[in-house]
Amino acid sequence: MVGVPRKHRLALLVVALPVMMLAIYMALVYAPSPAQGFAAPDAQRIFHFHVAVAWTSYVAFIVTAVASVVYLRTRSEKFDTLALSSAEIGLMFCTAAIITGSIWARAEWGTFWRWEDMKLFMTLVLWLVYLSYIGVRGMIQARETRARVSAVFGVLGILCVPLSFSANRIWAQFHPTVLVTSTGSLQPGMLHALIVAVVAMTLFYIYLVLERVELEGLHLRLEDLKEEMGDDPDE
């Protein structure tokens, strides 16, 4: 059985929850309101978790790519399981980043989406790539082929992560850029809140991946047993 014992997963959750509480407190209360230049200063507080989920989704997709490479090298099924789990949770976080971003955009810009903004466009493409990743897995029955094909796609898909990450830095259109720039204008309080939010989200990501890996392990074991029995117990 692959995976981490239930006890350890619960322990991780027990650690992650207070950090998350602290992150929410810091994002809502501790962080200062933006000094000026925002049409919707309260909605600006979406930023902390928007960046946290977006960041976590990049991390998740990178984990998928690394696990895919390791799978192709070792052919050990647990890395395929890890790649799938991380991609699925990354897709979920990417969805959350797009939705929270749209909500903020509605408050700040008065529109949910701007097609001409490269950052928004590229992140949607990233989302589509990993949707296809999950989709192609459903299309292949043979387990070994499925793992091999999706590993190759998992490696290809990672090309989109740096493009999405750097799109606002290259084109500098509407999407704000406050981190990793020389002109970054983040107030210290906001930066602290952001760091805690990123840490909290990453802990949650690890917890969710461990649970998803556990689930996939059960799923594969069941598949094995059914195959061994040669018939379908559902009938």
Next chain:
Amino acid sequence: MPSTALLIAAKDLRAEFRTKRTLNSMLIFSVMVILAFRFAFTAGDGGPAMVAPSALWITFILAGMFALSASFSKEKDQETFQSLLLCPGSRTSIYLGKMLSSFILITMVELFSIVAMAVFFEYDFGGPERLAWLAVVVVLGTLGFVGVGTLVAAMTMNTQMREVMLPVLVLPLVVFTIIMPAVTATAKVLGEAGMADVGAEVRLLLTFALVYIIAALLLFDYVIEE
């Protein structure tokens, strides 16, 4: 390029020109798409320079899917893929050969589509400069598309519903990296007010073509293992 790759490409093209089945369906398809665009957009919509770039690239990419999917599904259907694997030389020569033959087929269709576009949209190139830059953009864009498309076509060869899976997997990968810079560059080249500088787009297309081809060369071995 290894000679095995050239032999495989030559074999594919010879087989294709014997029946012209894929080529014919691609040509008919591209006329249909361009005509559909011609009917859908009438004079008031800003003229051919507005519609032509996206019409052209949609035609290229969709018609290109036929060539990519056929290049491997033919081998699969006629059960010749195993013998292809027995070719001397490395597996990557299969990739290079398939890529080359698809590239040549798609380029022929693209040439035809550009002529069809010029005829139906009554577009006047007005000199060799525009045509030369258009050729650069089209060749680089196609190279990137075929580079990643051949890899994915080999990947989906063994899946159910491979005709659906190929575009579903290829389109998200190429929409930002290839289609968008290519459409922007084509629009700049065909612009009514004269040509604008397309250096940035050409560099982008070249970069992605190289990245995809290198990634495919590294990954192809894992794709076709039986």
Next chain:
Amino acid sequence: MTRMNDMMYLYVAYTVIWLGVFIYAAYLHGRQAELGKELELVVERVRRIEPGKR
């Protein structure tokens, strides 16, 4: 943009994130319990068909 409206967007965005994470985690636990039960059933069945195995 009124101040109240502004707060609404903040509220909705946070709700989306936490509801999303919570529902996904609940789904994972539900499926795990389901598959765990099914696995037990199958193991039981295998044991009945082939005594001494497993």
